[in-house]
Amino acid sequence: MNRKAKALLVAVLIAVVGMAFRVSWNALRDVARAIGADGTAATLYPFVVDGLMALALVATLVLTDPADKRFALRVLAAYTLASLVLNYVHGLVPELHSRSVDWGRLADWDPANWALVLLATSLPVGSIYFGSDLVAKVLHHRPTLPTDAEKTDQTMLNRSMPDLVESAPEPPALVAEPPLIEPVAVDLPHPTGEPAGSAPVEVVAAESVRPVRATGRVPEVARSARPTRTAEELLNEARSATGDWPDSDLTAERIRKAVRTSAEKARTLRDTLRAERAAGGETAAA
Template sequence: MSAYAEERRADRAADAEQRRIDQAAADARRVEREKAADERAARLNQQRQEERAQAREGRARARAERRAAWGEALTAGNVYRKGTLALVTASALGSLPAQVLHFVGISPMLLPLPLAIEGAAWVMAAGVAYADERHLPAWVRWFLRLLVLAAAGFAASINYTYGIHLPGLSDTDGQAAGIGLAAVTLLGPVLFEIRQWVTTLSADTNSPEERARRRHERKRRRQHRSIAQLADRFVSAAPFGQLDFEEAFAHAWEIETGTGTPGMTPRLHQRAARSAAALTRAQSAVTGSAPRRGWPIGGLFRRRPIEHTPAAPNRDQSAETYVYRSTADLEVSAPAPITPAVAVGELPAAPVVSLVKSTDRVPAGAVAAESTRPRRATGRIPDAARSSRPKRTADELLTEARKATVGWTDRELTAEGIRKAVRTSPAKARVLRETLRAERDAAREARKQAEQSAGTDEAAA
């Protein structure tokens, strides 16, 4: 009996436990359903809010687009163009009926005449616009304008005659009607032509830089007509698009004047040489001493070391040395023809010339950097003014040049730069330049061979 009771209690406990488990599962499912319903409601609410926000943004965007469209439509240019077309239409509607009635009153067979006359005026006006668009010659446009005026003037005279003879009007009213019809007939073509004129001018109006460039081009062609014509010949001789006008103009300038500096001519180079000589004489007159290779220390110029050269034995040798001074940077060591000097604005400093006025003319293409002419006015140079620098050998000059040009590039390695750096003659400067260039080439070749040898050894290893 006790065993049966125990089994019943166990069964009831199991049933109770099962009911509790079922109830917990049902509660969990209800919670999940409520949670899903809440999430779905939240999503729907968020979606409705996003839709309302998008609708508001769409309405705001539509309003902004309408405002922008109204703003673009009501600009001065659009109002002028569309207003002109409206006035032209009103003019045609006002003038054409009077012409039709006038010619039909004469004979119904004359009905095509007003259409032809009025149409001729508008077709010629459209022809002016087409000529402007195609950039046709000016005489074509003016010829079309004369045809427009002729057709419009004839139509205006017909309308004036028809207006003053309208029945039932007094003389004053008839006169006013005739003048009004004639004016409205002329108003349309005139307004259309003015509109086309303004449109063409507006299209041709570019940026201030472009206008300034066109003014510069016209001024250059006017002031340098022969050079511009020669440049045009170069451009026309070359294949289309292969030669730019600026390059052709620079080449033509160098051919005509002998110098590649824009604006400079042989006469201007000669004036520059005379001005430099006059400046040196004036500075020497103020200081009261003989000219030397240097400038006053007082602020504007840096004093350069004094270097004196022996006086030339004769005038020919002096003139030859003078020429060599201005052509130190030539690629050849032999004397070369006189080349044009740089422009006044490009001179690094005022060159120094002798105070003795020579009867020979200063070469137009050379500015003296140093004069070796004998001093006649100041007498013999005192010993205190002579340079105390001993005469350097070729090896010493080469050593100084190596030290001075150790950081120079190949482009900076010129005879003129070496001459100024080591204070030597142009002929020696050219020799030093060739020697240093040969040394640099040999060093580069040695480095190249060493790199090739190192690469071969690495490949073999």
């Protein structure tokens, strides 16, 4: 519904309410005169009853606390029912229209008359009490602010699809896989008696599973004190360490622990040392 249609609807509603108030005002004025009100009081009496109904309706729309809203609805219902009863009595008693009714007489049956007079005279006092309470509740009302989660949800709902597409975060950059390390051929010295044209032994470096992040320069204290050994130096250390070992103890695991090297190099050293011992045994037999 556009703004012009809403304005027209509100104008029609105000006109209908104004005409309804004029009809009710006539009945309530005659009832007020019947219970002893003077001309000015009788003219203002309808504003006391129907005016509090309008105030209770506004308070119901403004207040958000469940208890306050329930109180405003009860006041609205009570004064609506009271106005309906007094308008009904005004229609049943024709003497109220011509001002010929006795003072304080709204019904022929005495208990009903007492109840109606009590109702009509208590409405102004109730308007003072309930009206002041409703005004105080409206003035002290603090609207509840939405939480951060509600604000975020409402903001996402209000944003259009192009905005969501433009503000979408960029996907993370793919990390390039490290290149595979090619195997490196290491020429170890040949044992005595082995042909010189034998194929060199290949030592394959371990493949890196994930890239290693740079953590900065390693302190001097944390660096290893053992220098990098060549293949010749590694073989000499293995010969010295295993010189008195029997052939049964000449395994790759024991050699690796003795010279502190990798498992791959330890197997290479084991094969070399076994070949040397085999060649030395054949020479001694010859």
